[in-house]
Amino acid sequence: MRPTLRAAALAATALLALTACSSSGDDAAADAAGELTLVNPGTLTVCTNPPFEPFEFEDENGEIVGLDIDITREVADDLGVDLEVVVTPFDTLESGASLTTDACDILASGLTITDERAEKFDFSEPYFDADQGLLVAEGSGIDDVESLAGKKIAVQMATTGETWVEDEGLTPVQYEDLGLQINALRTGQVDAVVNDIAVLGPFITEGLEVAATFPTGEQYGLGVKKGNTALLEAVDATLDRIREDGTYDAIYTERIGTAPTAD
Template identity: 70%
Template structure:
């Protein structure tokens, strides 16, 4: 499994983005005009909607700030635009449905969003920045480790996620939860027998008496989302993704939150 910003693809896609974006970075004016035509929900601020807890991509630290890999990437976009970053916590369903973007709640949605055809019909995605598979979280010592072993078991899934879609397509008995934290709470209390979610977010729970028993390859990739037709902002995001892939910033962000450097092999 590779968790790697696809640098080659981004560089190939960057020519148009770099040509179109002559650089809000370094502007002293905090307004849409200062970002080369990128209109923002709140002038001078790039607003991102996210749905923690989804560590290491978005979660609340000890000070109450929402941090994580996604937030660091969004902050890089804001810095290139020359604006501040504001984070809004919203339900995952209003994120993945495009509602937060359509209602002007935020400029970007960033919440470990897998790029799917269904979501692409609702909003526009950036170039992918992370490869993800599904994982199976179970109590330590459990004999559940395959799809077959989950027959007649209750599997906790996060509402409106690709993990839910995968489990449903596999014919598993699913129980829906609003977020990952509630999934794990249900596993702790025995409400469910196992939890399915993106493999990269399950690691932090290993020290809590659980284990990741299996990885289910799905070929999923994460992207940042913007409102349909918001080409100017999309180009800025892709330009930032190219920059951080090339200057080492992405590797630093990845290593900080994932614990290892991206696998380029």
């Protein structure tokens, strides 16, 4: 843990106040000086890809909400800036393109920390443990890897779920987002859905069931543009702070439905 978490966040805020320009040249100079820079001064911009409930999804008012949004709002609050949510395709998140094109400051979309992704952008400390889950029609008899052989399995493109299906030698069918995966299962286009277990619970309705969990040891992290060390440190300071003051437990319990398991 960091010895002075609130101090770190306040120091980042002070640096932000000194950084009032947003041109690429000025940003590069600021990065080199170790100052915190944002693509839109005064606003922390986060890229995400709903629907991925409970991490990011649209509520009844059309607002994007969820666990990832709650956490990034805590970062924005610690920095003393506004929060703006930008919806982008998942492949532009996973590839880091949303950061390199300055579409946003932070990636927050249930991103599993992997070595390949870490070559494209920097990850925060882990904030969520995640395994893969299997969603099928009730009574399908599909409940393990063996019974998935020869079946069409909906996967979200560019995700670790897709990688898992491919590594098991199974047949993936790509979809752009979780909502399209679920629709494909409901309409009989595929036999099963594989995605992170935490996002499958809301769909246990209309004859669907979570039939298995596949432990993978995955952890989610927030993504930050390489070289933006000051922002990354501010993000990690907020993650440490919300773990220590109980805010993370409250967010987790509200969004997941149960309290987080103690480490």
